[in-house]
Amino acid sequence: MSRIAASWSRFTGIVVKELIQLRRDRLTFGMMIGIPVLQLLLFGFAINSDPKHLPTAILVADQGVFSRTLVAGLQNSGYFDVVRSLRHEDEARQALRAGQIQFLVQIPYDFSRRLVRGERPALLVEADATDPAATSNALAALSGVIDTALAHDLKGPLAALAPGASPVELRVHRRYNPEGLTQYNIVPGLLGVILTMTMVLMTGLAMTRERERGTFENLLATPARPLEVMTGKIVPYILIGLIQVVLVLIAARWLFAVPLEGSIVLLFLVVLLFIATNLALGITISSLARNQLQAMQMTFFFFLPSILLSGFMFPFRGMPEWAQALGSILPLTHFLVLVRGILLKGSTTTELWPALWPIGAFLAAVIAIGLLFYRRTLD
Amino acid sequence: MRALAIDVHKLNKHFGAKHVVRDLSLHVLGGEIFGFLGPNGSGKTTSIRMLCGLLTPDSGSGTCLGHDVVRETAAIKREVGYMTQRFSLWEDLTIGENLDFIGRMYGVRSRTAAVARALDRFGLAERSDQLAGTLSGGWKQRLALAACMLHEPRLLLLDEPTAGVDPKARRDFWQEIHALAATGVTVLVSTHYMDEAERCHRLAYLASGRLLAMGTAQEIVARRGLGAWAVSGPELSAITRTLEALAGVDHVTAFGNVLHVTGRDARSLGEAMGIAAASHPAHRFEPVAPGLEDVFISLMDEVRDEAR
Numbered sequence: 001m002s003r004i005a006a007s008w009s010r011f012t013g014i015v016v017k018e019l020i021q022l023r024r025d026r027l028t029f030g031m032m033i034g035i036p037v038l039q040l041l042l043f044g045f046a047i048n049s050d051p052k053h054l055p056t057a058i059l060v061a062d063q064g065v066f067s068r069t070l071v072a073g074l075q076n077s078g079y080f081d082v083v084r085s086l087r088h089e090d091e092a093r094q095a096l097r098a099g100q101i102q103f104l105v106q107i108p109y110d111f112s113r114r115l116v117r118g119e120r121p122a123l124l125v126e127a128d129a130t131d132p133a134a135t136s137n138a139l140a141a142l143s144g145v146i147d148t149a150l151a152h153d154l155k156g157p158l159a160a161l162a163p164g165a166s167p168v169e170l171r172v173h174r175r176y177n178p179e180g181l182t183q184y185n186i187v188p189g190l191l192g193v194i195l196t197m198t199m200v201l202m203t204g205l206a207m208t209r210e211r212e213r214g215t216f217e218n219l220l221a222t223p224a225r226p227l228e229v230m231t232g233k234i235v236p237y238i239l240i241g242l243i244q245v246v247l248v249l250i251a252a253r254w255l256f257a258v259p260l261e262g263s264i265v266l267l268f269l270v271v272l273l274f275i276a277t278n279l280a281l282g283i284t285i286s287s288l289a290r291n292q293l294q295a296m297q298m299t300f301f302f303f304l305p306s307i308l309l310s311g312f313m314f315p316f317r318g319m320p321e322w323a324q325a326l327g328s329i330l331p332l333t334h335f336l337v338l339v340r341g342i343l344l345k346g347s348t349t350t351e352l353w354p355a356l357w358p359i360g361a362f363l364a365a366v367i368a369i370g371l372l373f374y375r376r377t378l379d
Numbered sequence: 380m381r382a383l384a385i386d387v388h389k390l391n392k393h394f395g396a397k398h399v400v401r402d403l404s405l406h407v408l409g410g411e412i413f414g415f416l417g418p419n420g421s422g423k424t425t426s427i428r429m430l431c432g433l434l435t436p437d438s439g440s441g442t443c444l445g446h447d448v449v450r451e452t453a454a455i456k457r458e459v460g461y462m463t464q465r466f467s468l469w470e471d472l473t474i475g476e477n478l479d480f481i482g483r484m485y486g487v488r489s490r491t492a493a494v495a496r497a498l499d500r501f502g503l504a505e506r507s508d509q510l511a512g513t514l515s516g517g518w519k520q521r522l523a524l525a526a527c528m529l530h531e532p533r534l535l536l537l538d539e540p541t542a543g544v545d546p547k548a549r550r551d552f553w554q555e556i557h558a559l560a561a562t563g564v565t566v567l568v569s570t571h572y573m574d575e576a577e578r579c580h581r582l583a584y585l586a587s588g589r590l591l592a593m594g595t596a597q598e599i600v601a602r603r604g605l606g607a608w609a610v611s612g613p614e615l616s617a618i619t620r621t622l623e624a625l626a627g628v629d630h631v632t633a634f635g636n637v638l639h640v641t642g643r644d645a646r647s648l649g650e651a652m653g654i655a656a657a658s659h660p661a662h663r664f665e666p667v668a669p670g671l672e673d674v675f676i677s678l679m680d681e682v683r684d685e686a687r
């Protein structure tokens with residue numbers, strides 16, 4: 001038998017063995033399918049970066065028409081839900097401290113009168129800004145809300161008080177996601193997160209499991225070579241990864257109505273590259289770790305920065321340069337650019353090249369390290 | 380002259396600060412059944428792993444089936460069958476699947492037929508669909524032997540293959556080993572059982588990583604020159620302590636109704652027995668031939684004394 005045929009025979013042998021073992025390991029198999037579905041439903045529906053209906057309390061000392069207009073305006077904006085109307089400042093502060101309300105709006109007793117006189121009365125808004133993401137959108141909308149609300153009442157003799165037209169006509173186009181839907185951003189991102197988690201973890205355990213059960217000694221005693229073992233263990237998980245991708249994409253399309261602007265073929269090619277990269281990383285972790293626990297720890301050491309520094313959770317451009325540099329090493333960072341680009345922007349291969357090669361480079365580096373550290377002997 | 384299947388010279392292996400194998404030199408003839416004996420932790424498993432390319436020796440050289448043990452481990456792996464001490468096949472695969480997998484790893488020709496033959500030969504055909512993890516010790520051992528012989532190796536390295544296996548299965552196993560050796564296969568087998576040691580053509584005894592004796596069972600016993608006596612009579616437990624205190628007596632071991640007394644120096648043991656016989660007229664004292672076990676225990680004592 002020629003060398004290549006022998007090598008192919010060993011490779012297929014390992015693939016078949018892994019598939020049989022995977023089929024018998026119901027729990028793992030269930031996790032591989034269950035995790036993506038669960039995470040997608042959970043995070044897809046739960047995560048919202050534009051929170052609305054925030055609990056607001058008002059402290060109104062003024063009985064004039066303008067304060068009523070303002071309160072109605074706040075309500076109508078959708079950001080503020082007036083849940084309480086308070087009389088005392090102490091009570092209001094307490095509610096803010098206790099986190100019962102997100103905003104406290106104070107309208108002083110002579111508000112309407114001073115407004116009519118053109119004295120620019122103060123309107124105090126206090127926000128619980130412990131979580132900036134929760135308040136920033138509402139606060140940004142505030143001045144517009146006030147202008148629109150008052151515009152109705154400032155008519156006739158009061159028209160002079162109405163805010164004048166801005167000298168510049170501002171036109172904003174929110175491209176690729178006009179309604180600013182969080183799901184358009186989160187669901188494609190979840191694809192990357194799910195693949196990173198399951199692929200690295202599952203293969204991370206693959207080799208250490210052999211070592212813990214003592215079967216590694218038998219595998220080593222056979223003529224099987226490192227590359228055959230590594231690739232043979234990777235292939236079955238590529239299939240699983242593709243099943244996960246199809247599940248997520250179906251949900252993205254029919255459940256979350258995320259558009260697919262670009263080429264689906266390109267999408268799958270990118271996904272394949274990403275899956276292969278994560279699997280190679282898992283196998284490498286597997287040959288570095290002494291046991292399954294260590295493999296698990298290493299996986300989480302990689303998984304956490306992947307989620308936090310990749311731009312999945314927080315805007316990538318909001319990080320300082322050193323953090324961006326760190327994030328640029330991670331395949332997930334580039335995969336997010338790729339998958340969001342293909343789904344939302346309809347990007348082409350040429351446009352995506354700057355995000356493609358770093359993943360390829362990561363893959364090559366990881367395989368090199370893996371082959372270097374694969375133990376051919378029991379030393 | 381028959382070619383040497385194993386020919387290694389001064390192999391050494393350390394694990395950290397521990398010197399596990401010291402200057403091991405072995406010559407095993409083709410078609411020979413070679414027994415590997417020694418207490419737990421004596422370096423038997425490490426030595427076997429070095430022979431089949433699973434461990435790289437720190438120093439030393441040699442060949443296994445004509446291939447260099449350091450550089451040509453790939454060639455050695457193809458031609459050697461290695462049975463690990465602990466069952467190391469996949470417990471979540473069936474017997475058939477395990478054999479099929481091993482067949483693919485070694486690139487066995489007409490694999491399906493080879494697997495079917497192996498199943499038949501080791502009586503595993505009926506259980507072919509049973510998961511390996513659900514087998515009892517004896518069946519696991521059969522499966523492991525079938526697996527390491529599937530690619531028809533010229534050399535078998537068996538690491539304590541009969542540990543935890545019942546006497547009937549052990550006998551069958553040894554019958555199989557002798558049949559194999561008759562076809563020219565070389566077998567190196569490690570064991571703790573003396574009856575098994577006596578079924579080997581030649582033996583090596585290892586303790587603390589050192590080779591202490593090598594040769595046929597008779598040669599090893601003769602070379603050691605031990606004296607052995609059998610003592611029988613009433614109240615043996617009382618006399619045991621008296622005998623142990625005598626100069627020239629190393630060990631007193633009870634075997635049913637007979638005490639087995641051994642000493643490193645046959646002559647001084649004989650004198651001691653003469654004195655003891657005079658003061659214990661109710662007992663019978665007679666010299667017997669020392670066994671392999673006596674020799675090994677005496678060798679082990681020597682190593683322990685040196686270590687002190």
